[in-house]
Amino acid sequence: MRNRTNGGARPSNKRFYGTASAAAITLALAGSGAAWAQSAPQTPKAEDDTVEAIVVTGIKAGIQNAINIKKNETSIVEAVSAEDIGKLPDVSIGESIARLPGLAAQRVNGRAQVISIRGLAPDFTTTLLNGRQQASSGDNRAVEFDQYPSELLSSVVIYKTPDAQVSGMGLSGTADLRTVRPLEFGKRAVAVNIRGEKTAGKKLNDDVSNWGGRYSASYINQFADGTFGVALGYAHLDSPSQVKHYKAYGYEAFGFAVTPDSADNALILNGQELFATSRLNKRDAVIGIFEYQPNDQIHSTLDLYYSTFRQEETTRGAQWFSNGWADNATFTNIKTEDLGGSQFARSGLLNNAVPQLRNDYNTRMDQLFSAGLNNEFQLSDRTKLVADLSYSSNKRKEQIMETYAGYGRGVGGVTPATPNIGRVFDKIGFQVADNGFSQYDEGFNYADAGKVTLGDRAPWGGWGHDGAIRFPQVKEDVTTIDVHLEHELDGFITQVSAGVNHTKRDKGKTVSDNDLFLKNGRQQVYVDAADLVDPTQLGFAGFGGVLSVNIGDAWRKYYNWAPILDANYYDKTWEITEKVTTFFARANFQAGDLRGNLGVQVVKQEQASSGVVINGTEPGKPITPTKINVKDDYTDVLPSMNLIYDLGGGHRLRFALSKTMARPRMDDMRANVTPGFNSLVCSGQPCAPGTTVNPWSASGGNPNLKPWMAKAADLAYEWYVSPATYVSVAGFYKKLDTYIYSQTGKFDFTGIPRPTTATAIPPGITISPIGQITLPANGNGGVVKGLEFSGAVDLGQFADLLKGFGMQGSLSLTKSNLNPTTSTDPKQKVRIPGLSGTVYNVTGYYERGGFQARISQRYRSAFKGEVVQLFATRGFTEILADKQVDAQIGYTFQDGPMENLGLLVQVNNLTNTPYRTRLGLDGGGTKTSGGGALPETYEKYGRQILFGVNYRF
Numbered sequence: 034m035r036n037r038t039n040g041g042a043r044p045s046n047k048r049f050y051g052t053a054s055a056a057a058i059t060l061a062l063a064g065s066g067a068a069w070a071q072s073a074p075q076t077p078k079a080e081d082d083t084v085e086a087i088v089v090t091g092i093k094a095g096i097q098n099a100i101n102i103k104k105n106e107t108s109i110v111e112a113v114s115a116e117d118i119g120k121l122p123d124v125s126i127g128e129s130i131a132r133l134p135g136l137a138a139q140r141v142n143g144r145a146q147v148i149s150i151r152g153l154a155p156d157f158t159t160t161l162l163n164g165r166q167q168a169s170s171g172d173n174r175a176v177e178f179d180q181y182p183s184e185l186l187s188s189v190v191i192y193k194t195p196d197a198q199v200s201g202m203g204l205s206g207t208a209d210l211r212t213v214r215p216l217e218f219g220k221r222a223v224a225v226n227i228r229g230e231k232t233a234g235k236k237l238n239d240d241v242s243n244w245g246g247r248y249s250a251s252y253i254n255q256f257a258d259g260t261f262g263v264a265l266g267y268a269h270l271d272s273p274s275q276v277k278h279y280k281a282y283g284y285e286a287f288g289f290a291v292t293p294d295s296a297d298n299a300l301i302l303n304g305q306e307l308f309a310t311s312r313l314n315k316r317d318a319v320i321g322i323f324e325y326q327p328n329d330q331i332h333s334t335l336d337l338y339y340s341t342f343r344q345e346e347t348t349r350g351a352q353w354f355s356n357g358w359a360d361n362a363t364f365t366n367i368k369t370e371d372l373g374g375s376q377f378a379r380s381g382l383l384n385n386a387v388p389q390l391r392n393d394y395n396t397r398m399d400q401l402f403s404a405g406l407n408n409e410f411q412l413s414d415r416t417k418l419v420a421d422l423s424y425s426s427n428k429r430k431e432q433i434m435e436t437y438a439g440y441g442r443g444v445g446g447v448t449p450a451t452p453n454i455g456r457v458f459d460k461i462g463f464q465v466a467d468n469g470f471s472q473y474d475e476g477f478n479y480a481d482a483g484k485v486t487l488g489d490r491a492p493w494g495g496w497g498h499d500g501a502i503r504f505p506q507v508k509e510d511v512t513t514i515d516v517h518l519e520h521e522l523d524g525f526i527t528q529v530s531a532g533v534n535h536t537k538r539d540k541g542k543t544v545s546d547n548d549l550f551l552k553n554g555r556q557q558v559y560v561d562a563a564d565l566v567d568p569t570q571l572g573f574a575g576f577g578g579v580l581s582v583n584i585g586d587a588w589r590k591y592y593n594w595a596p597i598l599d600a601n602y603y604d605k606t607w608e609i610t611e612k613v614t615t616f617f618a619r620a621n622f623q624a625g626d627l628r629g630n631l632g633v634q635v636v637k638q639e640q641a642s643s644g645v646v647i648n649g650t651e652p653g654k655p656i657t658p659t660k661i662n663v664k665d666d667y668t669d670v671l672p673s674m675n676l677i678y679d680l681g682g683g684h685r686l687r688f689a690l691s692k693t694m695a696r697p698r699m700d701d702m703r704a705n706v707t708p709g710f711n712s713l714v715c716s717g718q719p720c721a722p723g724t725t726v727n728p729w730s731a732s733g734g735n736p737n738l739k740p741w742m743a744k745a746a747d748l749a750y751e752w753y754v755s756p757a758t759y760v761s762v763a764g765f766y767k768k769l770d771t772y773i774y775s776q777t778g779k780f781d782f783t784g785i786p787r788p789t790t791a792t793a794i795p796p797g798i799t800i801s802p803i804g805q806i807t808l809p810a811n812g813n814g815g816v817v818k819g820l821e822f823s824g825a826v827d828l829g830q831f832a833d834l835l836k837g838f839g840m841q842g843s844l845s846l847t848k849s850n851l852n853p854t855t856s857t858d859p860k861q862k863v864r865i866p867g868l869s870g871t872v873y874n875v876t877g878y879y880e881r882g883g884f885q886a887r888i889s890q891r892y893r894s895a896f897k898g899e900v901v902q903l904f905a906t907r908g909f910t911e912i913l914a915d916k917q918v919d920a921q922i923g924y925t926f927q928d929g930p931m932e933n934l935g936l937l938v939q940v941n942n943l944t945n946t947p948y949r950t951r952l953g954l955d956g957g958g959t960k961t962s963g964g965g966a967l968p969e970t971y972e973k974y975g976r977q978i979l980f981g982v983n984y985r986f
Contacts, residue, residue, distance in 0.1 A: 091880065092839070093757050093839065093880055096839070096841060097757045098112075098114035099112040099113055099114040099188075100753065100756070101756075102114070103759075104751070104753055106190070107196070107621070107630055107677065108192050108193070108195065108196050108675050108689070109192075109193045109194045109687055109747050109749055109763065110192050111134055111135065111190075111193065111823075112133075112188060112190045113126075113129050113132070113133060113189050114187075114188050115186065115188055125144070125178045125179035125180070125181060126178050126181050126182075126183045126189055127144070127145035127146060127147070127178030127179060128144075128919075129189070130189050130191065131145045132874040132876070132891055133843070134761070134763075134821045134822075134843035134844075134874075135193065135763075135819070135872075136148055136149070137867075137893045138891075139867075139898050139912070140917075142274055142310075143274050144179055144274070145178070146179055147178070149205075149867035149868075149869070150203070150205040150208075151193070151205050151206060151765060151767070151819060152205075152817050152819065152847035152849060152867060152868040152869065153867050153868070154867035154899070155867065156173050156174050156175050156698055157203055157204045157205035157695045157867075158175065158205055158206055158208060159174075159201050159202055159207045159695075160176035160207075160208045161201075161207060161208065161210065162181075162209075162210045162212075162336075162338065162403055162405075162425075163336055163405060164199065164209060165425065165513060166200075166201045166511050167403060167425050168401070168403075168425040168426055168509040168510060168511045168538075169427055170428065170429035170509070172507065172542065173698045173700060174698070179314075180342050180427075181318075181340070182249070182270065182318045184226060185212065185251075185268055186210055187212055187213050189208060189210050190211065191209075192207040192208075192209065193206050193747065194673070194745070195207075195632075195673045195691050196632070196675075197618065197619040197632020197633060197673050198517065198530055198619045198632065200515065200534035200613075200617065203693070203695055204693045204694055204743050205695075212320060212336065212338075213264045213322060214322070214334070215255060215263055215264040215322060216259065216260075216261075216324045216326055218255075219259075220253075221254045222254075222986075223250075223251070223252050223253075223985070223986040224250070224983065224984070224985045225248070225249070225986075226249045227247075227983070228246060228248070228979050228980065229245075229979070229980050229981060230271075230272055230273070230977065230978065231245070231273075231978045232274060232275050232974075232975045232976070232977055233976035233978060234275070234975050237277065237309040237570075238309060238566075238581065239566050239567035239569070240567075240581075241273070241311035241312075241313065241345075241347050242313070243273045243311070245271040245272045245273045245313075245314075246271050247268070247269060247270045247271065247272065248268075248269050249267060250267050251267075252264070252265045252266075253265075260326055261323075262322075263324075264321075264322040264324075265320070265322075266319065266320045268318045269317050269318075270314065270316040271313070272315075273312065274311075274314060274977075275309075275310065275311050275312070275974065275975050276310040276311075276312075276972050277309060277470070277972060278306070278307070278308040278970070278971075279305070279307055279470050279471060279574055279970070279971045280305065281304070281305055281969050282303060282305060282306075283952065283958070284302055284303060284952075285303045285356070285959070287301055287303075287358075290361075291364045291378075292363070292364065292366070292367065293367065295369075296364075296368075296376065298376055299369045299377060299378040300375055300376065300377050300961075301357075301364060301367075301378040301381075302463070302465055302471075303355055304354045305353065305355065306351070306352035307352070308348050308350035308391065309348070309350055309569050310346060311346070311348075312344060312345065312347075313344065314344050315342070315343045315344075316340060317341050318338070318339065319337075319338070320336075320337065321336075322335070322337070329411055330411045331408075332408070332411075333406070333407065333409075334406075334407045335406050336404065336405045336407075338403040338404075339401065339403075340399075340400075340401045341399065342397070342398070342399040342401075343397070344398075345395075345585075346393075346396070346397075347585070348392075348394075348395070349390075349393070349569040349581050350390070350571060351388040351390050351479065351571065351579055352388065353386050353388040354387075354492055355383045359493060360385045360456075360458065361385055362383060362386065363384045363385065364378070364381050364382065364383060364384070365384060366381050366382050367380075367381035368380045368381060372961055372965070373960075373962060373963040373964070374961055374962035374965075375962045377465075377961075379464065379465055380462075380464040381463060382461070382463075383461045383463060384458075384460050385458045386460065386461045387456050387457070387458060387459065387490050387492065388439065388461075388475070389439055389489075389490045389491055390437065390438040390439055390485065390579050391436070391438075392580075392582040393434055393435045393436065393584070395431065395433050396432045397429065397430070398429070399427065399428065400427070400429075401425075402424075402426045402427075403424070403426075404425075405421065405423035406421070406422045407421045408420045408421075414521075415521040415522070416518065416519070417518070417519045418516075418517075419516070419517055419519065420514075421513075422513070423512070423513045423515075424511070424512050425511040426510050427507075427508070428507070428508045429506065429508075430505075430506050431505045431506070432504055433502070433504075433505065434500065434501070434502040434503075434584070435501055436500035436549060436584055436592070437487070437489050437496075437499055438485055438487045438560075439455065439457070439485065439486065440457045440479060440484055441456070441457035442486040442557050442559070443455030455486065455490070455557045457477070459475060459477050461474065461475045464575075466968075466971075468949070469947075469971060470573050470574045473574055474575060475577060478578075479577065479578065479579045479580060480568035481580070482560060485560075486557040486558055486559050486560075487499065487557060487558050487559075487582075488551055488555070489555075498548035499550055499551045499592065500549030500588075501546070501548055501549055501597075502547050503545065504547075505542070505545075506543050506545075507540070508540070508541055509539065509540040509541075510537075510538070510539045510540075512537045513535065513536045513537075514535050515532065515533075516532050516533060517530055518530060518531060525622050525624050526621070527622060527623050528620070529619070530618070530620075531617065532616075533615065533616050535614045536611075536613045536614075537610075537611070537612050538610070538613070539608075539611075540699055541607065541608040542605065542608075542700075544602065544605040545596070546597040546599075546605075547594045547595060548595050549588070550594070551591060551592060551593075552591065552592065558591060560582050560591075564586075564587040565581065565583070567581065568581050569581045573973075599649070600647045600649050603645055603647045603658050603707075604647060604705045607643065607644050607702075607704065607734070608642070608644075609641070609643075609699050609702050609703070611639065611640050611696065612638075612639040613636060613638050613696075615637075616635045617632065617633065617635075618632060618633055619632035626681070627676065628677050628679075629674065629677055630674070630675050632672070633672045633673070634670070634671040635668065636668065636669045637667075637668045638666060638667045638668070638669070638696070639664070639665075639666045640702065640736065641663070641736075642663050642736030643660070643661070643704060644733075644734065645659060645660055645661060645704075646658065646659040646661055646706045648708060648785055663704045663736035663737065667739055667740065670692070671691070671693065672690075672691070672692055673690070673691040673692070675688075676688045676689065683753040683759075684751070685752075686748075686750055686751075687747070687748070687749040687750075687751065688747065688749075689745070689747040689748075692742065692743070693742075694741060694742050696740050696741075697739070697773055697809075698773070698809075700907075701734055701735060701809040702735065702736050703733070703734030703736070704733075704734060704736045705733050705734050706732075706733040706780075707732050707733055708730070708731040708804075709729070709730045710728050710729060710788055711728040711730060721797075722796060723798075724797070724799070726798060726799070726801065727805075728800060728804070729780070729782040729785075730806070730807075731782070731805070731807070732806065733806060734808060734809065738809065739771070739811050741769060742769070743767045743770065743814075744767070744770070745765065745766065745767045745768075747763065747764070748764050749761060749762065750762050750763075755830055757827040758826050759824055760823075761823045762820070762821070762822055763821040763823075764819070764820050764821070765818060765819055765821070766816065767816065767818065768815075769816070769817065769851065771811040771812060771814045772811075772812055772814050772851055772865070773810065773811055773812070773853075774809065774812055774863070775807060775808065776812055777806070777807045777855070778805070778808070780803070780804055780806035781802055781803060782803070787800070812853060815850045815851035815852065816849065816850050816851070817847065817865075818848055818849070819845060819848065820845070821844070821846075822844045822845075823841075823842070824841065824842065825840070826841070828840070836881060837881030837882075838879050839878050839879075840876065840878070841876050842873065842874055842875035842876060843873065843874050844872075846870065846871060847868060847869065847870055848870065849865060849868055851865045860956075861956065862956065863955045864896075864954075864955055865897065866897045866898065867896060867897070867898070869893045869895070869896040870894050871892070871893075871894040872891075872892065872894070873891070874889070874891040874892075876888070876890075877889075882927070883925045884924050885921075885923045885925070886920075886921065886923075887920065887921055888918065888920040888921075889918070890916065890917070890918045890919075891916070891917055892914070892915070893914065893915050894914050895914050896911075896912055897910070897912070897954065897955075898912040900912075909954060910954060911950055911951050911969075912949070913949040913951060916946050917941075917944075918942070918944045919939070919940070919941045919942070920939065921937060922937075922938055923935060923936055923937035924936050934983075935982065935983045935984070936981075937979070937980065937983070938978075938979070938980045939978070939979040939980075940978050940979075941976070941977040945975060945976055947972060948971075948972040949972075950970040951966040951968055952966060952968070953966040953967065
């Protein structure tokens, strides 16, 4: 893709954009939370070449420049400028763009990591860096924004309607991250930024700090009479985070084990976990931008970006079943109350509890590299050739380790014949909370190193191992060449462009799964004092301390490990190759107050998937995987139109029609097949001679998936009142032709060996090679539609008393009738991931005389989210409504020896709002008699406090 300063069709007033982006870039590279006096232009119309300079300061300048980008783009966009990102020194840009209309962030470990646009999952969004597609280190296509530091970006533009000249645009939208252009900036600048960071409260794990910091430095300059420009930037992040975690496993009635008898039918929590997690997040990122323009005919720009993201995660805590079917557990002193029409056990005493203590240690290492070379050749006064080469690579290596321990010590090892060795029974009082941490009162001291030993303490004979360690790895490479011609015209059509984009994407994933077994025949063992740290306290849930082991360094001392070569291991390994060639053409036009563009893309897609047939049907024998490779190709035509009608006085209407697409999820496209062979029975009886049976079944991926396709219409009204004041009302309608979800169809099992137990086939019975397979497939589509209200107001324009005060905000209302299920039951509704019916953001600020203050709140209603679950696999859960408040205050010296020195204090997650999920996704799970869902997860992350200084030379 071409490397553009504005990421789309250039506005006709180039002088305007250059000045505005220069102001934005200065503050972005400084990463400043302070207010600097900037010059920013004001243009009543994009086609008006009159430039009127006015003086604005940091927060207001950020709002004004974002408004200018929104105003001058031909596509419908939302934008956040460098001042806005710099003003809130977020851990990543995800926190900043989550405030834009129609966007919502999903908090992962307390951070805004992935973004949903207009109610669709993150996989429907494409992320660009200077107009070029970026590789993702995640399981699929969604880019994790915490890999991109805000200090190194000048702006972010969210396309809600496509531009035909930009290949690879997302179905829901496209996020274009933009960096500086040193020649356009036009002067030298050096800036530094230093901030300290602390997570409020005490350390959850004694050996993991809750202090951190971040700093950045940047340099911009021009040489050789302004023909060669350089921009260099470095940003370092050392950010701690902490999680107090509680999870309920489910609820059940245990009438045979409950006292008093009046509580026999009460819903009782049948399992729980309490964890204290501490993380260290470290990121180092550098950019290098080199721009060369010796004359008006040649213009070359080289962009380089590299970042590493390292995470260390220490988790300690306890988990146990409170289940009447485990360990002959009983419940006494049960007190119940009515909950949604059901009797609910609010408190009581669990007898015969055996907590399993956890000491877990996870690591993650991401490496992101992106390079792009853009060359523009002015062939004539009206014709330009643009050639762009780019490469993006993202690698992730993880370690996910869990270990088990418990109270007491058994000898002689653990074997199937002696499953309960070392299991000591406790009495635990409990009080279950609906919205908060449930409270517990245990009998034993689980921090006593003289009583607690390593080893499996699970019921029902144990889990068969003393821990597990997994090593997921993901690697993705994206290589792109984009070539196109632009030709200026007179008359109704002002410009035409045409070209081709070829993008090759290679992505693979492996997960090495291993069991951990204690040495000496799994003999339970005490932990050496040298391997212990101070006990981790679980007082947030009333529980005491738990034995804390420096397991990351010591695990090899206590454990042997062995690979788990089960079907799940093979199914998590896959490779995908895509070659997407896009031919595109676009025409810009203008007639009086009407302007816009018409475009079309012809997208040819070739896809190849490598996997295995996971033949594990032979009882007691190892799996024999057989390699499989599947290819397919598709061609789609994507027309688009963007119209703008200027009504005068700052009023305008926008209208857009388009057809958009999104490539299928990578893990859904895996070629893996896991077959199964059922018993030879017919209606529960032995099959009669002459019968043809279909005993085969399977599950797997679908390498023949077609892309998601949607037809979209957008209508918006905008009123630009003043440089920092505007109002916008927008509506959108997306009709998805299909939606990908799990379905069952036919599959030919020819060539897959039958298990030896099925070789003795009774006479006259024929086994058909045709069976059923359950896999993701293109199914029925539906509609996603919504309304978006947004605006900003500079209150100082109404009264002198209000000078310096301002507000901005947005409200998004989204609905969908998509129901991705094969069920014909009208009551069976399946929600789509990422859809929140209501999202709003509101910010108030004051900025005057060097003093700045702002407070922001963002809200997202409940939605279906994708999270990491058991065995390093991903799954869906119901994430409840989330409201987060951030605030900052700062001062910048306006003159004297400390001129341009800024001081800042910021608190993120000011109200320490929880992350909550509930059981019963899509109508499933245990519910109350009135149909109410029951709580599942409750987490708190604590306030994040930042304080720092910045200075511009």
